[in-house]
Amino acid sequence: MYLYRAMNLDLGYRITLNSPEEKSPFQRLYDIFQELVTHTSGDVEEAIDWLRELDKEYELTTEEYTIDDFIDDLLEKGVLRQEFEDDPSDGNTPSEAAKKLKATAKLERELRKRALNQIFGKLKKGQKGNHNTKSAGASEERTGSTRPYRYGDSVDQIDMNQSLKNAMLRSGIDNYTLDHNDLEVYESEHKSQMSTVLMIDISHSMILYGEDRITPAKKVAMALSEMITTRFPKDSLEIIVFGNDAWPISIAELPYLKVGPYHTNTVAGLDLALQLLKRKKNTNQQIFMVTDGKPSCIRMKDGSYYKNSVGLDEMIVEECYQRARFLAKSKIPVTTFMIAQDTYLMHFIQEFTRLNGGKAFYTGLDDLGSMIFEDYTANRKRRL
Numbered sequence: 396m397y398l399y400r401a402m403n404l405d406l407g408y409r410i411t412l413n414s415p416e417e418k419s420p421f422q423r424l425y426d427i428f429q430e431l432v433t434h435t436s437g438d439v440e441e442a443i444d445w446l447r448e449l450d451k452e453y454e455l456t457t458e459e460y461t462i463d464d465f466i467d468d469l470l471e472k473g474v475l476r477q478e479f480e481d482d483p484s485d486g487n488t489p490s491e492a493a494k495k496l497k498a499t500a501k502l503e504r505e506l507r508k509r510a511l512n513q514i515f516g517k518l519k520k521g522q523k524g525n526h527n528t529k530s531a532g533a534s535e536e537r538t539g540s541t542r543p544y545r546y547g548d549s550v551d552q553i554d555m556n557q558s559l560k561n562a563m564l565r566s567g568i569d570n571y572t573l574d575h576n577d578l579e580v581y582e583s584e585h586k587s588q589m590s591t592v593l594m595i596d597i598s599h600s601m602i603l604y605g606e607d608r609i610t611p612a613k614k615v616a617m618a619l620s621e622m623i624t625t626r627f628p629k630d631s632l633e634i635i636v637f638g639n640d641a642w643p644i645s646i647a648e649l650p651y652l653k654v655g656p657y658h659t660n661t662v663a664g665l666d667l668a669l670q671l672l673k674r675k676k677n678t679n680q681q682i683f684m685v686t687d688g689k690p691s692c693i694r695m696k697d698g699s700y701y702k703n704s705v706g707l708d709e710m711i712v713e714e715c716y717q718r719a720r721f722l723a724k725s726k727i728p729v730t731t732f733m734i735a736q737d738t739y740l741m742h743f744i745q746e747f748t749r750l751n752g753g754k755a756f757y758t759g760l761d762d763l764g765s766m767i768f769e770d771y772t773a774n775r776k777r778r779l
Contacts, residue, residue: 421465424456424462425469427446427455428446428465428469431445432650433506433613433614433650434607434610437651439497440495446462466496473499474498474499474502474505475497475499476497478495478497479494502650506650507621507646510614510621511622513618513764514615514618514764514768540582541554541557541582543576544558544575544579552580553578553580554580558579561578561579562574562577565577588629588630589630589631589677589679589680589771590630590631590675590679590681591630591632591683591771592632592635592672593615593632593685594641594686595609596686596688597636597638597654598638598655598657598688598691599656599657600659601688602654608687609652611763611764612685613652616652618768619632619771620646630677631675633668634649635664635668637667639657639658639660639692639700640694641664641667658700659688659689659690660690660700661684661690661715662690662693662694662715663693665715665718669727681728681774682727682729682730684730684731685763686731686732687734689707689740690707690743691703691704692711693711693714706739716746716747719751722751723750723751723752728752728754728774729751730754730756730774731748731756732756732758733758734763736757741757744757756770
């Protein structure tokens with residue numbers, strides 16, 4: 396096994412990758428490169444620079460296959476593209492310095508797939524395929540089990556083989572008759588559709604104290620979007636980020652997500668989430684909120700911002716509690732994934748959760764992805 400570890404002291408993140416020896420030189424580098432691109436928020440040039448530094452320290456390449464060869468392969472495979480800062484239409488050949496490497500849509504998709512595989516690899520094996528409700532009924536997918544026919548069951552759900560077998564056991568071959576009591580139908584499980592809004596805190600505290608908290612949240616968002624679009628295509632996912640304000644972002648923007656010099660306007664995030672969910676027809680709706688800090692900002696009616704980073708501001712907290720109550724009345728649970736472990740912040744989240752009737756998880760960065768995915772699949776199960 397090849398084991399590479401690197402600490403970027405400027406950005407405060409650690410790269411830990413295991414590469415089996417049987418992987419090709421390209422694939423070994425590509426695994427590391429994808430991790431670096433995620434940490435650099437889609438900055439390909441910076442990721443390549445760090446890859447070169449890792450190569451110097453850990454001898455990732457050989458004379459037969461260099462970093463430049465790797466870049467050529469990335470371009471040939473359509474993972475990267477080149478942009479020119481100079482305008483080549485003037486007839487002059489752009490200089491090498493003017494060429495900038497950029498991610499393509501193909502790389503963005505592969506980053507989402509990689510995030511999904513990383514997170515799902517940590518989950519316990521459970522149900523395969525789409526996730527179902529806890530109660531069986533006349534619905535979409537057969538479970539493999541059967542039960543006696545009940546009035547109202549659909550005819551196409553009848554298991555003819557088992558029904559004929561029951562009739563033969565009851566009446567025998569000579570006096571063979573088929574009675575309604577012989578009929579058995581396939582059990583089926585109802586598949587509920589879910590509308591989810593994922594809120595991601597991008598306040599400055601997400602990279603404070605030498606800990607990179609935004610990258611795990613970003614990976615979760617990429618993986619969740621990949622899972623929903625490929626495995627639950629009837630579900631919907633909206634992603635919003637919140638700092639001083641809140642705004643929606645597209646799936647394609649996820650690899651480039653960065654924190655900013657923001658406070659934490661949780662109220663704005665919840666208001667936007669509710670606004671987005673009101674447009675959805677699905678009866679099952681939920682909000683996932685990933686945050687590491689306290690609410691420290693609200694926008695006033697005159698458009699100004701009220702900010703207070705000292706402790707828990709009573710006015711800001713009460714605005715959050717009001718949203719929790721309203722969302723509860725709207726039957727929209729909020730599941731909070733709290734990265735920080737401060738006691739007073741945990742008490743705030745506990746009260747918020749009590750008022751909303753949702754759930755709260757106090758999790759480390761390593762467990763964030765698996766906890767969100769387990770909770771998502773559990774929440775899709777709707778009792779009939």
